[in-house]
Amino acid sequence: MAKLSPRHAVVDRDMCVACGTCVDVCPMGAMKIIQGVYASPVEDKCVGCGMCAKECPASAIKVEVRS
Amino acid sequence: MKQQRHWYHYLWIWSIIYFSLGFVNILFAWLGLISFCLPLIFAIGGGNKLFCNRYCDRGQFLRVMGSQVGLSMRREMPDWMKGKAFRYGFMAFFFAMFFNIIYTSYLVGSEIQNLQDVVTLLWTFQLPWNWTYTAGVSPWVAQFAFGLYSLMLTSEVIAIVAMLIYKPRSWCVFCPMGTLTQTICRAKASPES
Numbered sequence: 001m002a003k004l005s006p007r008h009a010v011v012d013r014d015m016c017v018a019c020g021t022c023v024d025v026c027p028m029g030a031m032k033i034i035q036g037v038y039a040s041p042v043e044d045k046c047v048g049c050g051m052c053a054k055e056c057p058a059s060a061i062k063v064e065v066r067s
Numbered sequence: 068m069k070q071q072r073h074w075y076h077y078l079w080i081w082s083i084i085y086f087s088l089g090f091v092n093i094l095f096a097w098l099g100l101i102s103f104c105l106p107l108i109f110a111i112g113g114g115n116k117l118f119c120n121r122y123c124d125r126g127q128f129l130r131v132m133g134s135q136v137g138l139s140m141r142r143e144m145p146d147w148m149k150g151k152a153f154r155y156g157f158m159a160f161f162f163a164m165f166f167n168i169i170y171t172s173y174l175v176g177s178e179i180q181n182l183q184d185v186v187t188l189l190w191t192f193q194l195p196w197n198w199t200y201t202a203g204v205s206p207w208v209a210q211f212a213f214g215l216y217s218l219m220l221t222s223e224v225i226a227i228v229a230m231l232i233y234k235p236r237s238w239c240v241f242c243p244m245g246t247l248t249q250t251i252c253r254a255k256a257s258p259e260s
């Protein structure tokens with residue numbers, strides 16, 4: 001199994017407007033828009049770099065330490 | 068890491084073409100209906116926001132100007148602007164204005180009202196635009212073009228101001244088309260999501 005990075009992006013589904021800005025900026029191609037409703041990172045691709053959080057206009061993304 | 072660029076990353080050019088064409092001849096404003104139909108086709112037909120995620124010229128224009136050219140101050144948007152009340156309220160207002168354009172065109176078409184050859188910015192400021200109107204079409208066709216161009220230009224100005232102050236694609240948070248398509252997608256989505 002691939003080793004998960006210690007940090008990852010977490011999306012607040014209630015705040016997300018599914019604009020796709022995060023998909024566009026993610027260097028790992030980790031973000032996906034699920035059924036046009038919210039964004040969700042593919043866990044084993046996300047490295048927690050925070051590029052998506054910096055660009056998200058709705059400030060719906062936080063980078064957190066994996067629990 | 069450099070992102071791979073595709074042909075659709077250059078669709079922002081359409082924003083410039085659209086507003087330029089309307090400047091030359093207002094009847095080109097009718098092409099703005101593409102920006103109303105395509106997102107709905109994706110949302111209703113496909114249950115996705117692929118238009119926003121990939122093909123929207125405005126979203127890309129804001130990205131190019133805000134991020135690549137670096138015009139955005141990138142402030143945090145106030146919470147009320149991101150809230151549901153504002154997003155749905157603005158959507159209702161925007162579509163009320165859209166139906167008002169249709170109604171006004173109907174009044175002009177039935178000769179109850181005369182053609183107003185002005186572009187109205189922010190529902191207040193009237194810009195004279197009478198050099199662009201070419202005679203030869205029904206007055207309601209021209210009236211609808213003036214109305215739609217006004218709405219497109221007004222929303223573009225709001226989007227650019229939001230891009231300058233807040234993050235580049237801030238308009239997308241309360242964009243009426245974006246809110247509507249997300250609402251349609253949510254209604255269509257399978258329950259577990």
Ligand code: SF4
Pocket residue numbers: 011015016017018019020021022023038039055056057058059060061
């Ligand atoms: S950038 Fe933010 S609002 Fe847009 S899809 Fe990603 S998480 Fe959602």
Ligand code: SF4
Pocket residue numbers: 008009025026027028029030031041045046047048049050051052053063
């Ligand atoms: S934190 Fe970095 S790798 Fe993870 S989804 Fe966001 S941009 Fe992609």
Ligand code: SF4
Pocket residue numbers: 019106118119120123124125126127238239240242243244245246
């Ligand atoms: S939210 Fe509006 S402006 Fe943003 S990408 Fe979608 S349709 Fe375009």
